[in-house]
Amino acid sequence: MSVRFVIFTDLDATLLDHRTYSFKPAKPVLEKVKKLKIPVVLCTSKTRAETEALTRELGLKHPFIVENGGAVFMPENYFPAAFFKKLGLKTVKNNGYRVVELGRPYRRLRQFFKLVRKNTSLPLIGFGDLTLDQVAALTGLGKKEAQRARLREYDEPFFLESSLLAKWLQTGKKNQALKRNEGTGSSRLKKNELISYKHWGPNDIRRVLRRIRQEASRYGLRITAGGRFYHLTGRNDKGQAVRLLCKLYRLKFGRIITIGLGDSANDWPLLEAVDYPVLVARPDGSHAKLPPGVKNIYKTRKPGPRGWAEAIKYFLSSFGISEGRAAISTVENKFKSAPNKKQKREKIKNL
Ligand SMILES: [Mg+2]
Incomplete structure (x- = not known):
C-alpha cells in the first residue's frame, strides 16, 4: 500500500x-x-x-x-x-x-468598500481605484502582469494610504468628515479615534482594521492581511x-x-x-x-x-x-x- x-x-x-x-x-x-x-x-x-x-x-x-x-x-x-x-x-x-x-462577486466587494470609505472618510485605496501604472508601481510588477493583477473577480486588495491621510488632515477634510459622520451617525468610528490618526502608528492601524472588520462581518465579508495588502473577500x-x-x-x-x-x-x-x-x-x-x-x-x-x-x-x-x-x-x-x-x-x- x-x-x-x-x-x-x-x-x-x-x-x-x-x-x-x-x-x-x-x-x-x-x-x-x-x-x-x-x-x-x-x-x-x-x-x-x-x-x-x-x-x-x-x-x-x-x-x-x-x-x-x-x-x-x-x-x-x-x-x-x-x-x-x-x-x-x-x-x-x-x-x-x-x-x-x-x-463573493467583485462588484459586491467594491460596493461595500466604497460604502465604508464614504461612511468613515478613511483614506482607503483599493485596486479598483488604481490605474495600471499605479498597480505596477505599487507591486513592482511589469505592465503585462499588473494588467492581469487588475482582473479581480473575488478579492479587493487595499491599503491605508498615509500620504493621503496627511493631505486629508491638512485640507481640513477631517472636520468635514466628522461633521458628516456626526450628522448621519453612519460611521462606526468615534470622534476621538479620527483625531488620533494624526499620530498614525501600528496600534491605530490595528484599531482601524478592527473597525473595518466589524463592518465587513455585518455584510458577510472578511478582511485578511497579505504580504503587501489587506484583502477584502467573502467568507x-x-x-x-x-x-x-x-x-x-x-x-x-x-x-x-x-x-x-x-x-x-x-x-x-x-x-x-x-x-x-x-x-x-x-x-x-x-x-x-x-x-x-x-x-x-x-x-x-x-x-x-x-x-x-x-x-x-x-x-x-x-x-x-x-x-x-x-x-x-x-x-x-x-x-x-x-x-x-x-x-x-x-x-x-x-x-
Ligand atoms: Mg505570501
Whole structure:
C-alpha cells in the first residue's frame, strides 16, 4: 500500500521572491517534485489571469486556487465529473476549466468598500481605484502582469494610504468628515479615534482594521492581511478551498498526505488545512507571528523560494518519497510512536 502526496503553496514571498517574483531558487526542487508526479497546487491571492500565466511558466497542469480561496480552477478532465456529483459540488465550465466558486462577486466587494470609505472618510485605496501604472508601481510588477493583477473577480486588495491621510488632515477634510459622520451617525468610528490618526502608528492601524472588520462581518465579508495588502473577500479563505481539493484528491488517489507552504496571515487557513504546514521565512529571515491554532509548524531558515526548496527537500528525504508516493509502512515507521496528527508533527519537527 502506498500514500500519495499533494503540495499546496502560496506564491508571493513563498514560491516567488517577495521583490523580484522569481521562482528560480526553487526550480531544481520543483522539477524533482514534477518528476515524482506530486501535484503542486498554487493557492494565492492573485487573480485567475495571473495564476494561469504562472502555471504555464512553472509547467504545472494541476488545479489552482485564486484570490484567497475565491475560486478553485481545475483542468476540465482532471477529476471525473462523478466526483463532483458525489461531493454535491456545483461547478461551472469556463475556458477549459471546471470551476468551483466560493467567493463573493467583485462588484459586491467594491460596493461595500466604497460604502465604508464614504461612511468613515478613511483614506482607503483599493485596486479598483488604481490605474495600471499605479498597480505596477505599487507591486513592482511589469505592465503585462499588473494588467492581469487588475482582473479581480473575488478579492479587493487595499491599503491605508498615509500620504493621503496627511493631505486629508491638512485640507481640513477631517472636520468635514466628522461633521458628516456626526450628522448621519453612519460611521462606526468615534470622534476621538479620527483625531488620533494624526499620530498614525501600528496600534491605530490595528484599531482601524478592527473597525473595518466589524463592518465587513455585518455584510458577510472578511478582511485578511497579505504580504503587501489587506484583502477584502467573502467568507471564503484558502483553507476552505484546500479542504475541498483534498476531498477530490482522496477520491482520486485514496490515502493522501498534504504539505502546505505560506508566509503570511492569509495563509493560516491553508496551513491549518494540511497535514504538514510550513511557514516560510520573511526576506529578513524572521517569521510572521502565528495565531493560536497552527502548531508544530516547520519554519524555514531561508526566505521565499529558497525556503520553499529547503522545506520540500526536507520532506522528500524524511518520507523517502519515490515516484510521488511513499509506502505507508515507510511513513508509519517514521512516526511509529506518533499515532495522531499532532504527535506526528511534533515528531517531524525533531527528525
Ligand atoms: Mg505570501
